[in-house]
Amino acid sequence: MSLSLIAKSIKASPTLKLNEKFSILKEKGEPVIHLGGGEPKSKIPMDAILSTVAHVNTGEVRYAPADGIPALKQAIIKYTREYYERTVSPEHVIASGGAKQAIMVALQAILNPQEEVIFPVPYWVSYPDMARLVGAIPVPAPAEDGTFYPRLQDIESRVGSYTKAVIINSPNNPSGAMYSEEFIADIVQFCEKRDIWLIMDDIYHRLIFDGKKLINCYKYAKKLDENSKIIVVNGVSKQYAMTGFRIGWAIGNKKIIDAMSNIQGHQTSGPSVLLQKAAVGALNGIQSGVESLRVTLENNRNVMVDLLRSFEGVKVHKPDGTFYCFADFSAYEKNSNKLSEFLIDKVQVLTVPGKEFGMDGHLRLSYCGTIKDIQEGIERMKWALDPNSPNELYIGDRKLVRDWS
Numbered sequence: 092m093s094l095s096l097i098a099k100s101i102k103a104s105p106t107l108k109l110n111e112k113f114s115i116l117k118e119k120g121e122p123v124i125h126l127g128g129g130e131p132k133s134k135i136p137m138d139a140i141l142s143t144v145a146h147v148n149t150g151e152v153r154y155a156p157a158d159g160i161p162a163l164k165q166a167i168i169k170y171t172r173e174y175y176e177r178t179v180s181p182e183h184v185i186a187s188g189g190a191k192q193a194i195m196v197a198l199q200a201i202l203n204p205q206e207e208v209i210f211p212v213p214y215w216v217s218y219p220d221m222a223r224l225v226g227a228i229p230v231p232a233p234a235e236d237g238t239f240y241p242r243l244q245d246i247e248s249r250v251g252s253y254t255k256a257v258i259i260n261s262p263n264n265p266s267g268a269m270y271s272e273e274f275i276a277d278i279v280q281f282c283e284k285r286d287i288w289l290i291m292d293d294i295y296h297r298l299i300f301d302g303k304k305l306i307n308c309y310k311y312a313k314k315l316d317e318n319s320k321i322i323v324v325n326g327v328s329k330q331y332a333m334t335g336f337r338i339g340w341a342i343g344n345k346k347i348i349d350a351m352s353n354i355q356g357h358q359t360s361g362p363s364v365l366l367q368k369a370a371v372g373a374l375n376g377i378q379s380g381v382e383s384l385r386v387t388l389e390n391n392r393n394v395m396v397d398l399l400r401s402f403e404g405v406k407v408h409k410p411d412g413t414f415y416c417f418a419d420f421s422a423y424e425k426n427s428n429k430l431s432e433f434l435i436d437k438v439q440v441l442t443v444p445g446k447e448f449g450m451d452g453h454l455r456l457s458y459c460g461t462i463k464d465i466q467e468g469i470e471r472m473k474w475a476l477d478p479n480s481p482n483e484l485y486i487g488d489r490k491l492v493r494d495w496s
């Protein structure tokens with residue numbers, strides 16, 4: 092079969108593939124523990140449900156405008172005022188099918204084939220393939236000092252005549268690192284000076300710990316006019332646990348939002364009006380759920396980090412936010428795909444290989460599940476990897492025996 096060059100260059104999303112594997116094992120009744128999840132388990136806000144149901148009850152569910160319904164745009168404008176201290180107008184806003192589509196249409200609107208988009212390592216799995224989908228070249232930028240915290244020089248040293256955009260995701264999936272205010276200021280000013288698009292993927296920006304304060308990129312922009320090349324992306328998936336609703340958005344200058352809306356209009360049309368209504372409910376409704384999710388995640392993070400620190404050979408950096416911990420297991424196995432396979436096969440713990448995020452030797456472990464799963468999952472991993480563990484482990488009444496060294 093003759094597939095396009097683009098189709099041949101794209102891999103299946105590894106996290107979605109792992110979710111499938113988990114579901115199959117679960118269906119077979121296997122006692123599998125999911126430490127690879129990318130979604131909080133809390134209930135969605137009641138205001139989101141009520142708002143959707145009220146619209147369903149009208150009996151009229153029609154096409155929505157390509158760039159979002161006015162009520163959602165207004166809710167996003169309010170959000171932008173509250174969390175970014177910036178007043179924008181509806182022409183600066185597009186609502187998309189998740190932050191994922193907002194990023195995708197932004198890339199389609201700004202990148203030509205062979206142009207480059209730079210992002211720090213480790214990075215969200217989708218960035219390289221999203222760049223490839225538009226025929227552009229992904230340029231991962233590892234931090235020279237080996238940390239999860241990039242410095243301007245790490246990005247600057249990769250900028251060339253083909254560089255068109257930089258994507259910054261802080262707090263970061265998978266490392267949980269929240270980049271310093273100094274770095275955000277540097278990158279905003281650098282991109283402005285070099286006339287490079289800057290996509291700020293802020294999808295986890297309220298899920299931060301240890302009393303950290305939200306960082307607002309606009310604070311450092313010198314010229315926030317219609318030529319500004321900052322695109323801020325956000326959404327309801329993570330903070331409101333509304334991953335299945337597929338609503339995200341982008342804020343940018345009028346021309347870029349117009350271009351993105353044209354692309355989205357032909358691609359999918361506007362997101363479902365029902366889901367947009369749900370997002371309006373979440374954004375305008377009671378906000379206490381976000382804080383209680385944040386507190387739960389901070390507690391889960393502490394439990395996971397403490398357990399991993401008692402795990403000899405594992406190097407762990409305490410995440411500043413998100414619900415991921417990106418731990419270095421290279422003392423046990425440098426090939427993270429092999430390690431992840433080993434853990435699911437031997438002790439039924441699902442983890443995501445670091446290679447998918449640009450850092451082999453690491454595993455991404457999620458703490459968005461229950462404390463019980465975190466404790467049992469890490470315990471099983473420890474048993475499987477630590478050569479000093481006892482020879483047997485019970486999972487319920489199932490006895491596992493080590494047949495590996």
Ligand SMILES: Cc1ncc(COP(=O)(O)O)c(C=O)c1O
Pocket residue numbers: 129188189190191192215260264292294326327328334337338339
């Ligand atoms: C860094 C990052 N950006 C964007 C997204 C996509 O979010 P959405 O569900 O709104 O498409 C994710 C989801 O995992 C993510 O981790």
